[in-house]
Amino acid sequence: MSGLGVDLMWIRRARRGSVASVATPTSLRAFVLGSAALAVFATGARAQDFEAPAPAWPIGSACVLLERGLPASTPTPTLEGVVTRWHGLAALTTRAVSGALGWRSARLGVGLSQTGEPDVGWTALAMAVGAAGSNGGGALRAVARRDRTSPFRFDARGADVGVEIGGGAWISAATALHVWASAPQLWTRGAAPPLARPLEVGGALDLGDVVVWLGRAAVAGYPRGGRGEHTLGLFTGAGPLGVWLVARDQPLRGGLGVAARARVLRVAAEVESHPVLGETARMSLGLGGER
Amino acid sequence: MFVAAFALPLLVLSICAPSSHPIIAEVFYDAVGDDTGHEFVEIFNPAAVPFALGGARLEAGDGAGAGRWSLRWSGAATDTIAAGGRFVVGGALVVPAPNALASLDLQNGPDAVRLVWPDGAVEVVGYGAHTLAEYFCGAPVVDAPSGQSLARIPDDSDVGSNAQDFRAATPSPAAANLPGRDAALIAGTLAIVPEQPAAGTPATLAGAVHNHGAELIAEREVEIAVGETLAGSETPLGSAFVDAQLAPGDTARFAIPLPGLAAGKRLLRVRARLAGDASSANDLDSLRVRIGAGPLEVTEIQFHPGNGEGEWVEVRNRAGAPLSLTDFSLSDRRGAPGQPADGSDVLAAESLAVLAQDRVAFLAHFPALDTSRVREVKPWASLNNSNDSAGVADVVTLRESDGTPCDRVPYSAAGVPAGVPLERRADGFWAPATDPLGSPLAPPRALPPLSGRFAVSPRRLLAQGSRATSIGWDLPWPRARIVVELYDLAGRRVAQVLPETEVPARGERVWSASELPPGLFVLALVARAEDGVESMTLTQPLRIEGSAP
Numbered sequence: 001m002s003g004l005g006v007d008l009m010w011i012r013r014a015r016r017g018s019v020a021s022v023a024t025p026t027s028l029r030a031f032v033l034g035s036a037a038l039a040v041f042a043t044g045a046r047a048q049d050f051e052a053p054a055p056a057w058p059i060g061s062a063c064v065l066l067e068r069g070l071p072a073s074t075p076t077p078t079l080e081g082v083v084t085r086w087h088g089l090a091a092l093t094t095r096a097v098s099g100a101l102g103w104r105s106a107r108l109g110v111g112l113s114q115t116g117e118p119d120v121g122w123t124a125l126a127m128a129v130g131a132a133g134s135n136g137g138g139a140l141r142a143v144a145r146r147d148r149t150s151p152f153r154f155d156a157r158g159a160d161v162g163v164e165i166g167g168g169a170w171i172s173a174a175t176a177l178h179v180w181a182s183a184p185q186l187w188t189r190g191a192a193p194p195l196a197r198p199l200e201v202g203g204a205l206d207l208g209d210v211v212v213w214l215g216r217a218a219v220a221g222y223p224r225g226g227r228g229e230h231t232l233g234l235f236t237g238a239g240p241l242g243v244w245l246v247a248r249d250q251p252l253r254g255g256l257g258v259a260a261r262a263r264v265l266r267v268a269a270e271v272e273s274h275p276v277l278g279e280t281a282r283m284s285l286g287l288g289g290e291r
Numbered sequence: 292m293f294v295a296a297f298a299l300p301l302l303v304l305s306i307c308a309p310s311s312h313p314i315i316a317e318v319f320y321d322a323v324g325d326d327t328g329h330e331f332v333e334i335f336n337p338a339a340v341p342f343a344l345g346g347a348r349l350e351a352g353d354g355a356g357a358g359r360w361s362l363r364w365s366g367a368a369t370d371t372i373a374a375g376g377r378f379v380v381g382g383a384l385v386v387p388a389p390n391a392l393a394s395l396d397l398q399n400g401p402d403a404v405r406l407v408w409p410d411g412a413v414e415v416v417g418y419g420a421h422t423l424a425e426y427f428c429g430a431p432v433v434d435a436p437s438g439q440s441l442a443r444i445p446d447d448s449d450v451g452s453n454a455q456d457f458r459a460a461t462p463s464p465a466a467a468n469l470p471g472r473d474a475a476l477i478a479g480t481l482a483i484v485p486e487q488p489a490a491g492t493p494a495t496l497a498g499a500v501h502n503h504g505a506e507l508i509a510e511r512e513v514e515i516a517v518g519e520t521l522a523g524s525e526t527p528l529g530s531a532f533v534d535a536q537l538a539p540g541d542t543a544r545f546a547i548p549l550p551g552l553a554a555g556k557r558l559l560r561v562r563a564r565l566a567g568d569a570s571s572a573n574d575l576d577s578l579r580v581r582i583g584a585g586p587l588e589v590t591e592i593q594f595h596p597g598n599g600e601g602e603w604v605e606v607r608n609r610a611g612a613p614l615s616l617t618d619f620s621l622s623d624r625r626g627a628p629g630q631p632a633d634g635s636d637v638l639a640a641e642s643l644a645v646l647a648q649d650r651v652a653f654l655a656h657f658p659a660l661d662t663s664r665v666r667e668v669k670p671w672a673s674l675n676n677s678n679d680s681a682g683v684a685d686v687v688t689l690r691e692s693d694g695t696p697c698d699r700v701p702y703s704a705a706g707v708p709a710g711v712p713l714e715r716r717a718d719g720f721w722a723p724a725t726d727p728l729g730s731p732l733a734p735p736r737a738l739p740p741l742s743g744r745f746a747v748s749p750r751r752l753l754a755q756g757s758r759a760t761s762i763g764w765d766l767p768w769p770r771a772r773i774v775v776e777l778y779d780l781a782g783r784r785v786a787q788v789l790p791e792t793e794v795p796a797r798g799e800r801v802w803s804a805s806e807l808p809p810g811l812f813v814l815a816l817v818a819r820a821e822d823g824v825e826s827m828t829l830t831q832p833l834r835i836e837g838s839a840p
Contacts, residue, residue, distance in 0.1 A: 088830065091831070092832045119751050160838070190838065192839040
């Protein structure tokens with residue numbers, strides 16, 4: 001008999017043992033199989049309303065503009081729909097639609113998102129404006145949230161509205177080296193956001209068909225530098241297909257994503273594992289945008 | 292006057308142990324409580340031939356002044372002490388009965404006793420802080436604590452000083468102070484493991500034996516036998532040899548397997564056997580044990596009252612017949628047993644009663660209860676609120692008036708919400724009461740069925756209010772160990788809601804998230820079946836409302 005302390009070994013065994021059939025719904029299993037049965041490693045989820053399945057670099061998704069304030073280098077218009085099931089919980093599913101367009105260096109994005117069942121969920125409306133070129137860009141983003149009252153409808157109840165405003169920027173420091181920073185919640189008012197998101201910084205080395213990136217995100221509730229979450233990612237593409245792997249700490253976990261493009265149509269999926277919780281799965285369907 | 296006139300010449304002749312004479316081997320002058328009848332002086336004859344005591348005088352000396360000796364006993368012509376034997380002069384309550392009855396009326400030190408022989412030889416034994424040399428030999432012995440005697444150790448010690456020849460010891464009239472061979476059971480060490488075995492279930496009797504003699508005891512020389520007295524005859528239950536070698540003063544533990552016994556109260560008698568054992572008085576001990584459940588069981592424990600009602604314990608009469616609560620005692624792991632006070636009426640079969648720390652305060656908090664079934668216990672065993680290193684906060688113990696165990700409940704305070712009692716469920720499992728106030732004099736409230744394996748209600752905690760939520764589970768195993776942890780939306784561990792705890796299949800906990808910041812969280816319940824093989828992880832979202840900082 002073990003002691004009264006937490007025995008992480010048996011918790012992990014529980015995740016991988018007979019438990020899986022309890023915590024993982026059939027639809028998610030199908031999703032995992034459809035993602036080449038590679039759901040072994042995964043990454044934790046940091047964003048909350050508009051997190052699309054995509055590598056950290058290159059930046060091309062309207063969701064990245066809305067969630068992190070990082071605009072695409074090209075003004076190509078994009079339209080994207082994303083479905084996220086958090087930690088295998090049907091009660092925590094996010095459905096989001098977002099769009100972005102640009103004119104010369106100006107960028108604009110808007111999005112609407114709905115998360116969770118009525119007693120835990122909310123509806124979010126987001127907008128971002130910024131500017132970008134081939135060597136860098138930046139944007140301000142704002143999100144307003146309100147609690148939901150019923151499933152499948154973008155309605156709200158009479159609770160406080162929560163608003164957060166932040167921004168981000170990226171720059172190409174060298175031909176293949178890109179760095180970025182994002183502080184999505186510089187200013188918050190009203191109801192608190194579901195997830196506190198302090199500063200996140202990162203850098204990517206783009207070698208053409210292979211991209212490697214590193215990231216560090218501060219964790220709310222700890223003094224600056226006291227605790228951080230680190231990310232290591234690898235992306236490779238071949239023609240219309242792309243695959244990426246991500247590893248993350250606190251707790252240690254990993255993920256895998258795949259994407260395919262046919263003309264202007266782009267589909268992507270990503271699965272993130274967790275040593276205790278169920279997998280977080282994302283699927284997106286997009287028009288336009290970058291690789 | 293007569294005594295004082297002889298004091299000076301006798302003092303000149305006095306020595307610590309006159310040769311060719313019996314010697315004073317033990318003096319007991321301060322019994323616990325009233326000394327009357329318990330005092331004794333033991334005279335030891337170390338010679339190989341008997342010695343006549345006719346004309347010998349035993350005198351008591353009052354150290355408060357010079358020459359204050361008075362006669363306590365004098366030997367008759369027929370009094371003889373055998374070769375190597377002992378002659379005890381003492382009161383009527385000395386056990387075994389003394390050879391000569393005398394009211395010694397010895398005082399606590401500084402005082403003395405002396406033995407004056409017809410041939411003029413004198414032996415003095417002085418104790419306490421003396422200023423007059425006539426009351427001791429060499430140096431006086433330090434006063435013995437109440438209940439202990441001054442014993443010459445070894446029994447024929449003669450090093451020229453009372454202080455070195457004598458020391459405080461357990462009284463042993465008519466027995467050697469330091470026998471050559473003596474294996475002794477150490478009082479209070481007998482125990483049965485488990486303490487209350489089920490009927491027909493093997494158990495183990497454990498205890499400790501001590502080499503009380505001056506000689507080495509070899510391995511397997513001491514045999515410990517345990518038996519039970521039934522219908523006037525003793526039935527052997529088992530025995531074992533002590534495998535350890537015992538040097539003088541050494542102690543060794545023993546364990547004797549016992550066969551399964553029938554349900555009920557049992558009196559086990561244990562005996563240490565050693566060839567040539569010089570003292571049989573310390574070879575026997577006994578232990579009252581309970582096989583199976585007792586007539587009264589603990590059903591609910593309030594160890595951390597939150598509303599001034601005092602601690603209380605609910606008990607149930609499971610004897611099938613009425614019983615009197617005053618025949619039982621309640622204690623914790625370390626405290627003295629407390630007795631239920633006031634009220635002499637009996638508790639009906641299958642009825643519940645409350646044993647309260649403060650009856651008035653308890654009834655003020657639960658005014659609708661049947662007051663005749665609420666008893667105050669004095670002294671109350673204060674029950675601990677926090678666990679020790681073994682994960683046990685305290686042990687609630689019921690015993691019958693003769694000391695026989697009745698019920699024993701070790702409990703853990705981990706994961707028990709503040710102010711909520713522990714209750715015994717219908718399946719015998721202990722868990723926090725489903726009613727946070729407890730259910731004194733009523734059975735536990737049954738939990739409603741869950742729609743799934745894991746439920747959190749409510750899942751949204753408002754910014755105002757207690758921010759408390761109920762965490763319920765319904766597992767596919769009779770018992771399990773669970774851990775409940777809280778993660779944020781990004782999968783980072785935020786808090787441990789419930790440490791690893793043994794729970795029944797269906798259970799609930801009330802948990803307050805008052806210390807947490809607002810946000811969206813995931814509660815993860817990780818459960819492992821009692822057999823440790825099967826396990827599962829169950830998750831539920833939890834929204835905590837609040838304003839942005």
